Amino acid sequence: MTEEQVIRNAAKLYKMRDAARTVWGEKYQARLTQYLNVMARYMVKEGCNEIEAFIRMSKRVQDNHPGADTSWVIIGLAAAAVELTERNKGVSNGVES
Secondary structure, three states: OOHHHHHHHHHHHHHHHHHHHHHHHHHHHHHHHHHHHHHHHHHHHHOOOHHHHHHHHHHHHHHHOOOOOOHHHHHHHHHHHHHHHHHHHOOOOOOOO
8 A cells, every 4th residue: 555545544534533523522432432442352352453453344344234324333433443543653632531
């Protein structure tokens, strides 16, 4: 993957996290916590990083629910991936932990 592709993909993940923040509003942190917990366990079990976990988990959700609207589940997973990446890299994201 080229550096440009990495940056474009990161921008997409940030847009999904921003959508979750906007739509979930004051409930963002509570909803995010569920995704963070699931993703963190998955990362340990599978030995992968946040982005790999997001890709694998999103695919699994889509594969297990064909024809269903899984948009908000995937957006929640994207938000968790961004938050975990920022936390692991020590970036301040403006959300109370």
